Amino acid sequence: MDLIDRALEFEKTKMRSLSTSDRVKISREAKALILDLNQIYKAKKDDKIMDIMKRLTVIKRKVEKRLKGAPLTAHSF
Numbered sequence: 001m002d003l004i005d006r007a008l009e010f011e012k013t014k015m016r017s018l019s020t021s022d023r024v025k026i027s028r029e030a031k032a033l034i035l036d037l038n039q040i041y042k043a044k045k046d047d048k049i050m051d052i053m054k055r056l057t058v059i060k061r062k063v064e065k066r067l068k069g070a071p072l073t074a075h076s077f
Contacts, residue, residue: 003037007052015062015063023067027067030059030060034053037053
């Protein structure tokens, strides 16, 4: 259950004033945790593990959204 503990600790990390490289690291770590938890979930079918994966996915999406930035809109003049 060390993996679940790592995932819970990851959720507690501060997500403010991060550099771009920090955001990339967080995104990659979240992806790795989600994939590893998914392997456990496939075997055990525990809803608690699914809930952790969902919360990590939300964090990952927020970080990636900030990495990609706001979409540029076309202005017609």
